[in-house]
Amino acid sequence: MAQKEDKLKDIISHAKEYGFIFPSSEIYDGLSATYDYGQIGSELKNNIKSYWWKSMVQIHENIVGIDSAIFMHPNIWKASGHTDAFNDPLIDNKDSKKRYRADILIEDHIEKIHKKINKEILKGKKRFGDNFNETKFKQTNPNIIRHLSAINAVENRMKKNLEENNLEEIYNLIVDLEISCPISGSKNWTEVRQFNLMFSTEMGSVEGESAKIYLRPETAQGIFVNFSNVQKTGRMKIPFGIAQIGKAFRNEIIARQFIFRMREFEQMEMQFFIPPGEEKKWYKYWKEERIKWHYKLGLGEENYRFHDHIKLAHYADNACDIEFKFPMGFKELEGIHSRTDFDLKQHEKFSGKKLQYFDPKLNQNYVPYVIETSIGLDRLFLAILSSSLKTEKLNDGSNRILLSLPPALSPYKAAIMPLTRKDGLPEKAKRIFNELKFKFNCIYDEKDSPGKRYRRQDAIGTPHSIMIDHQTLEDESVTIRNRDTMLQERVQIKCIEEIITKYSMAELLK
Ligand code: ATP
Numbered sequence: 001m002a003q004k005e006d007k008l009k010d011i012i013s014h015a016k017e018y019g020f021i022f023p024s025s026e027i028y029d030g031l032s033a034t035y036d037y038g039q040i041g042s043e044l045k046n047n048i049k050s051y052w053w054k055s056m057v058q059i060h061e062n063i064v065g066i067d068s069a070i071f072m073h074p075n076i077w078k079a080s081g082h083t084d085a086f087n088d089p090l091i092d093n094k095d096s097k098k099r100y101r102a103d104i105l106i107e108d109h110i111e112k113i114h115k116k117i118n119k120e121i122l123k124g125k126k127r128f129g130d131n132f133n134e135t136k137f138k139q140t141n142p143n144i145i146r147h148l149s150a151i152n153a154v155e156n157r158m159k160k161n162l163e164e165n166n167l168e169e170i171y172n173l174i175v176d177l178e179i180s181c182p183i184s185g186s187k188n189w190t191e192v193r194q195f196n197l198m199f200s201t202e203m204g205s206v207e208g209e210s211a212k213i214y215l216r217p218e219t220a221q222g223i224f225v226n227f228s229n230v231q232k233t234g235r236m237k238i239p240f241g242i243a244q245i246g247k248a249f250r251n252e253i254i255a256r257q258f259i260f261r262m263r264e265f266e267q268m269e270m271q272f273f274i275p276p277g278e279e280k281k282w283y284k285y286w287k288e289e290r291i292k293w294h295y296k297l298g299l300g301e302e303n304y305r306f307h308d309h310i311k312l313a314h315y316a317d318n319a320c321d322i323e324f325k326f327p328m329g330f331k332e333l334e335g336i337h338s339r340t341d342f343d344l345k346q347h348e349k350f351s352g353k354k355l356q357y358f359d360p361k362l363n364q365n366y367v368p369y370v371i372e373t374s375i376g377l378d379r380l381f382l383a384i385l386s387s388s389l390k391t392e393k394l395n396d397g398s399n400r401i402l403l404s405l406p407p408a409l410s411p412y413k414a415a416i417m418p419l420t421r422k423d424g425l426p427e428k429a430k431r432i433f434n435e436l437k438f439k440f441n442c443i444y445d446e447k448d449s450p451g452k453r454y455r456r457q458d459a460i461g462t463p464h465s466i467m468i469d470h471q472t473l474e475d476e477s478v479t480i481r482n483r484d485t486m487l488q489e490r491v492q493i494k495c496i497e498e499i500i501t502k503y504s505m506a507e508l509l510k
Contacts, residue, residue, distance in 0.1 A: 007327040011386050012258055014401070018460050020044065020385065021259065033255030033263045040460050041381075043411035043441060047505075048380055049245055051409060052268045055293060055509055056243050056373075063241035063270065064234055068222025070247060074213050076221050077198065079350035080343060081314050086217060087194040089162070089170055090253045096184035099253055102170050102192045103311075105179050106158050110151055111329070117147050155310050162311040167192040197250045199263075215249035220372060222246070223271045224343045227355050227368075231273075238357055238368055239282065243270040245377065257328055259378040266377035273368040275359065276341065282371045283318050283338040290336060290373055291322060296508060297406050299387040305330060315342035324383045333383055334375035341367040384409065388461065404484060405461035407503035412462045413440035414500055417453055419469040421446055429468040432478070432493060440500055458483055463503050466496060 015021040020041035024034035037045050057065040077083045089102040121144075124137045138144050154177065161169040171192045180187045199215040216222065223242045230242050245268045255261045274282045287306070295301050302325075309319040318338035323330040344355040344367045356365045388404045407413070416433040418425035426446055433444045443462065445453050450467065457465050465481040472478050472493075480499060481488045491499065 007386070008258060011327060011382075011389055014389055014403075014459070015041065015385065020460075033252065033261065035259050035262065035378075040411045044384075044405070044409060044461075045377065045381055047409040047411070048384065049268070049377060051505060051508065052375070052377075052380075053243070053245065054505065056241075056268075056270050059509060060241065062236070062239065063243055063272075064230060064236070065243045065245075066223065066226055066230060067246065068219070068226060068244060070216050070249075071203065071213055072216060072222065072225070075350050076225060076347070077214050079346040080221050080224075081346070082198060082214075082217060083196075085314055086197050088197060088253055089167060089192045090195045091171070091174065091192045092190040093181035093184055093186060094188040094190060095186040096181050098181060098183050100181075101253055102174060103158065103162060104254075105174060106154065106170075106177070109177050109179055110154055113147050113151050113154075117144050120144050120147075159310045165194075167194065195251075195253055197252065199249045199251055216247075217250050218248050218374070219244045219246045219267045219269045220271060220374065221343070223269070224347055224355075224370075225351075227273070227344060228353075231357065238359060239272060239274045239278075241270050241272040243268070245269075257326075259382050260326060260328070260331065262378060267374060268377050268380075269372060269374040271339075272371045272373075273357070274371065275362070276366055276369050279317065279338045279340065279369045279371065283336070286371050286373055287320065287336050290334060294322065294324075294334075297384070297409075299324075299383065299406075303383075303387060304333075307332070313337070315339050324379075325387075326382060327386050333379050334373065337372045337374070339370040339372050341369050343370065344368065400455060401459045402483070403459055403461035406508065407463035407483075408505040408508040410461045410463055411441065412443045412457075412460070413503070414442045414464040414466055414496070415453070415457045415462050416442055416444050416466050417450065417468065418446050419450065419467055423470065424473060425468050425470070428472055432466070432468065432496070436496065436500075439497060454481060454486075464500060 018040055019038035022036045022038050023030040024036045025031045053065060057063050090099055091102045091105070092099050117138075120141055121134060121137065124134075124141065125132050154173070157173055158170070160166075161173065168191070171189065174189060175187070178187060198217050200212050201215065202211045203213045204211055223244055226242070230236060231240075246266065247264060248267045249264050252261055252263055255263055259265075272282060272286065291304065291306070294304055304325075305323050307321045307323050309316070309321070312319055316337045317340050320336055321332040322334040322336070324333040347353075348355050348367065355367060357368050358365050384405060385403075390402045390404060392400050392402050394400055414436065416429050416436065418429035429446070430444065433442055436442045445456070447453070454465055461483070463483045465483070467479045467481070467488075469479070476493050477490050478493055478496070479488045480491050480496065
């Protein structure tokens with residue numbers, strides 16, 4: 001536990017020290033669960049957005065993107081179910097005065113049982129060596145059988161009670177499982193209550209219910225209400241998708257863990273419209289596509305897993321999360337939801353407008369079904385940052401901090417450095433910088449010793465550092481240093497562009 005917290009603390013302090021992320025309103029002592037992206041962080045964030053947009057929108061002929069308003073008609077949230085049902089069950093510990101999400105307390109309890117199972121498996125592996133058969137072991141080991149049946153029982157009880165909104169029984173479940181507060185250690189709980197997560201404000205100069213509007217808690221509804229606009233003006237044929245990147249706001253009960261859970265965050269969502277009856281096929285398709293997309297980033301396939309939802313949201317007939325191994329453990333990074341025709345039908349009902357598609361192949365009108373892929377941009381940022389930050393021991397016994405970002409996403413593609421600040425080297429380096437800056441985002445750095453400058457670039461993930469020295473003036477050659485191998489190679493200036501291009505986004509998209 002302490003190790004996990006240390007890792008997160010290291011990431012938070014690295015993010016601040018190098019200009020990735022600052023606490024919001026810091027000079028006023030901050031505002032809880034809001035963060036600002038700094039000069040390096042916003043470059044990384046823009047590159048992540050652009051990678052998602054290119055791979056989801058621009059290379060798919062049948063997916064287009066929009067940018068809808070954050071403020072929307074309040075009836076949209078009635079139609080979508082958010083006004084009535086966008087709630088989290090919360091519970092307070094009377095001793096620590098800390099507030100928790102009841103479902104998350106129970107899920108953490110389940111995770112602890114999973115850990116016990118993993119321990120048994122490790123023991124088995126040690127005992128049986130090469131002859132170890134994990135599947136068989138899981139089916140026959142009495143401790144594992146007992147743990148699995150405990151998990152099953154807890155999951156079934158939680159699902160039933162959440163679906164029935166039976167808050168008293170959720171409280172009883174927490175008591176029966178003897179769950180204690182991680183802070184106070186006590187089991188002195190309040191009752192469970194529902195808490196709506198939407199932020200509201202007033203539009204115009206009138207106050208009161210009639211002027212009440214909400215800050216959108218998801219970007220998806222902006223897509224649904226524009227379904228017909230986009231389909232007609234874009235002459236889109238089903239199956240097709242509409243994507244959007246934008247801010248969302250949720251008054252989270254507990255907003256800890258850095259940018260993992262914030263009250264203002266950004267989502268990258270895509271709604272894929274399909275004929276009714278094809279939802280199973282497309283759900284499977286998007287699950288596979290999305291996990292492949294993640295694997296390509298190179299953060300390690302072992303860091304991902306699927307988690308099927310125990311309790312389905314009111315709009316879904318199938319749903320899972322792609323979980324990532326964050327410093328705090330495996331947690332949701334992306335959701336894939338089969339949303340049926342719920343949203344479009346609800347908007348038809350509440351707006352009185354038809355949201356249908358005429359299918360020329362079937363010669364009939366229908367309300368399309370929808371598969372949604374929804375990823376939190378900030379969570380993806382944290383996944384990339386946390387898995388890239390390393391401390392490496394070098395041969396000379398010293399340490400270096402390395403941020404091994406996927407090069408295509410790095411804030412700067414190259415750092416241009418003159419060896420010294422004299423003999424015309426800065427002028428030459430500036431000329432190279434002024435050429436390259438139109439092709440890639442580059443940084444010019446002439447301060448401190450070369451070693452220190454290399455370390456600074458390693459810490460912000462710049463894949464290449466280009467050093468201009470006296471030989472450059474003679475034969476137009478420079479040294480180019482690779483961030484990961486630290487190897488330096490002498491190359492002609494005219495080859496720099498090709499070397500950097502090899503690490504470009506186009507390669508990641510192929
Ligand atoms: P959680 O269970 O963690 O609260 P969720 O299931 O409510 O998340 P969705 O409604 O499916 O999340 O939202 C889609 C994605 O948006 C999530 O997978 C996550 O990456 C991101 N997201 C949701 N809430 C937040 C938040 N408070 N801060 C940052 N990202 C978030």
